[in-house]
Every structure is written in structure tokens, then in C-alpha cells.
Amino acid sequence: MLKLLEGSLLFKWITALAAFIDAQWEKSFVGKFFSEARDPDGGAFFTFVDAFQRLLCKGVEKLRLKNVISGSVFAKPFFWSALAVLLAPVAPTMVVLIAVLAGFGSLFLRMITDQALRLDRGRISQWMLIYALIYAVSAVFSVTHADKMSYALTLVFTLFTIVLATSAQKRADAHTLIYLMVISGFLVAAYGFYLTFTGAENLGNWVDKTSFGGLQRMYSTLDNPNMLAHYLLLTIPLGVAVIINAKNANARIAGIIATLAMLAAMLMTYSRGGWLGLALSAVVFLVLLDRRVVSLGIVGVLGLLAVMPRTVITRLLSIGNISDSSTTYRIYIWKGSARMLTDHWLFGIGPGVEAFRAVYPYYALDAIVAPHAHSLYLMTLCETGVIGFAALMGVILSVFRTTGTAIRSEKDSANRVYLIAAISGLTGYLFQGATDWSFYNYRVMLMFWIVAALCAILSRKEKSL
Secondary structure, eight states: OOOHHHHHHHHHHHHHHHHHHHHHHHHHHHHHHHTTTTOOOHHHHHHHHHHHHHHHHHHHHHTTTTHHHHHHHHGGGHHHHHHHHHHTTOOOHHHHHHHHHHHHHHHHHHHHTTTTTTOOOOOOHHHHHHHHHHHHHHHHHHOOOTTHHHHHHHHHHHHHHHHHHOOSSOOOOOOOOHHHHHHHHHHHHHHHHHHHHOTTTTTTTSHHHHTTTTTTOOOGTTHHHHHHHHHHHHHHHHHHHHHHHOOSSHHHHHHHHHHHHHHHHHHHHHHHHHHHHHHHHHHHHHHHHGGGGGGHHHHHHHHHHHHHHHHHHHOOOTTTTSSSSHHHHHHHHHHHHHHHHHHHTTTTOOOHHHHHHHHHTTSSSOOOOSSSSSSHHHHHHHHHHHHHHHHHHHHHHHHHHHHHHHHHHHHOOHHHHHHHHHHHHHHHHHTTTSSSSSSSSSSHHHHHEEEEEEEHHHHHHHHGG
């Protein structure tokens, strides 16, 4: 069923690029430091981690604390990690941070009482470590250190990928996480409609008043309609997967209700990038599931366009309209950011909004004031230079290569559908990331890493879990 993709030049180019990067990674000093290579205990970093774990386990046994700790609810990392996943889009950032830190602490307690539980060291986790390391170094040498809390949140949420991949030991755990994500997605959509119907403030603050005066855009718990669209791009495909994999009518009905609510919320964001990302995500989903369904999907899209409200059609037709102030604003920011990169292309200026605000005005065009580069890729280059950008691309390519390999070889139909949902959601998210800095909202960034962790968990061979 993947012949259509496998035969394309784009697929071959991406596969070749991923293989080249992997080969260079394994040959490099850094790669050898992190990689387990052929020896499951190999790689200097993981060898050190394993040795430290053994030392702590012996200490706990001598102190006779093993039974006390292992029997505690605080030593159940999957519970706390799953709680963080459920809360991520609905709770305030600081509450989510507490839940994430609880996951870190619980995993630590579990590992010092269970020597058999080892830190996840799959290819995705290896790239996550190097990306986090580069980000940390960039933060140290930033042009300003006014964003210390931002540094901490980004690093903790990024490394949570490894915590989650380690805590979820079975595919059933990953399926539980998916159910929780769909439940929270429904809650986010429902709250968004509540705000819309009760006339919440700021609903019309993200549009060109001249072109779209009076248009109200949903933002729900994520404070910004574009950030809400980014989040929904990750969860809508998972909702569709839950519907397909439902084992009974009640589960299927619940999945349909949740997914329709999220789709309606996506529509109400009026995010053009989100809509295009969702369309791309749907294409990827259908092609990977069964390319024969693509024609049916096209018919469905045409049918939807025929019944869409006029405001939606007008918004769609405005894509690429340079007279739209939001489009013009982005173009000026991209040009100014590109000018800034001519002087800071290698290491960047340091992560965070404050660093960007400190340097960008010297390169801004037409006195445009901006807090960030309005592009995930351009902002990564500005923050960490080509080194950090290469690490982020390494993470993304490792996720796609690992997941693509698993999809081709997966025998379990349900797990295959979940893999397809995860990778199609990431595809739509990364597409919208070209015109928005999708890591601007820490919780949306966390959701991206959570789905990356899902890919790592679902891609494992069942017999090795």
C-alpha cells in the first residue's frame, strides 16, 4: 500500500537523506558517545547512565528501601506521565510542568529500584538528547539570559519525550495515551465553543480588520487560534484512528463525537495554515492507509467545500494575498530574520523571545516589531544556528524514518493505523510550522514531543517490550 509513496522522487530523496544523516551520525564522535551501536550497552553516555543506575540500585538495596519505594504510587512513572499527557492542552503551563516533573521523578524512583528498566535509547531518543544538549549550550551563550524560565520549560518538555518513551513499556500503554489525548482534545474543543458562544474577549484580535472585520477566531485553552490549530493537527488524526480501531459501537460513537468536535474547532480557528496542514495530513493518512481511498477523500473535500460557510471560503481564497496585513507582516519578518542570519548563521543568537527581541530590531525592515520569526524552521536557525537546525532535522528525520519502517513491517492492523495517524499529524504540524513558530506555546510544543514519543513506542517490536 505504500507503493505510491515509495515510488516518488520525494520519498526516495527523504529516505536517502535520512540514511546519509544516520550514517554520518554513527561515524561521528557525538554519535558514538550516545549510540548503543551493536552492543546494547554500548555508547559512552548510556554506559555511564547504566553504571550510575546500578550504583543507585545497590545503595537502595543496602538501605532496605527497595520495597518501600517500589510499592509507592510515586514510583509509577507511566501514571504520572499519562497525567501530564492528559493535562498538557487543558491545564495552565505551570500545572503541566509539575505533572511533567512528577513523571521525571517517578521514573527516577522506578529506575533505582528496578535495574531491568533502562532509559530508552532508540534512535529518536538519541537525537532528542543531542538536540537538547545543543539547545542548552545555546542558552548558556545567548545574547541575553532574561528567558531562564523559557530555557527550563523548553528543555524539560523536550526531554519528557525520553521519559515517556521509557515509561510506556507496552503498545497498550501507547494506546492508552492516545485515548487520553483524544479525550483532552474533545475538552479543548468544547471549551473553545463555550468561549465562542459566551462572547469571550480577543476572539477577533487575529485578523486583518479591513479584510475580515467581525470574524471571530476560536483559541480555547491555548490563547491563540494558530496555536490551537497546531494542537488540533496532532490530535484529529488520532481521533480518526480511534474511530477506525474501535472495538464496539459505543467506543466508535464516542470517537466520532470527539473527532467531529475537534474538526469543528479547527474550522473555527480560521487558521489558513492549519486548514492546509489538515488537508496534507488527510492526504498522508489516506495514502498510507490505502491509496484507493484517496479518490473518495477528494470527493468528500469537494462536497465539504460546497456546503462551507461563505466566511470559510473567503478565508481560503485569501491564502497568498499580499494585501492581507498578516501575510505582509510575516514576509517582512522573514526578510528581517534572513538578514539577521547573515551575521549569526552558525550558532544563532540564543533561544527565546527576549534574545530575538534584543537582536532583531537591528535587522528589521520597515520598523516591523516582532517577538519571533513566525516560522519554526527560521526561528530554530535564529536561536541555535545551523547546528541546532541540523539537530532538529535529525530528530524529525529519525521520527519519520523509524515510523515509516514500522508502518511497512507492521502486522497488527490497529497499531499500524495509530502509527499512520501519528505520522500524518506530525506532517500537518510541520507543514503549518513553515509559517508559524509552533514552539511559541510551550504546551503545544510538548504535545509535538509527546506524539514523537508515541512514534517511538509504537514502532518497537512487540516481542521486545
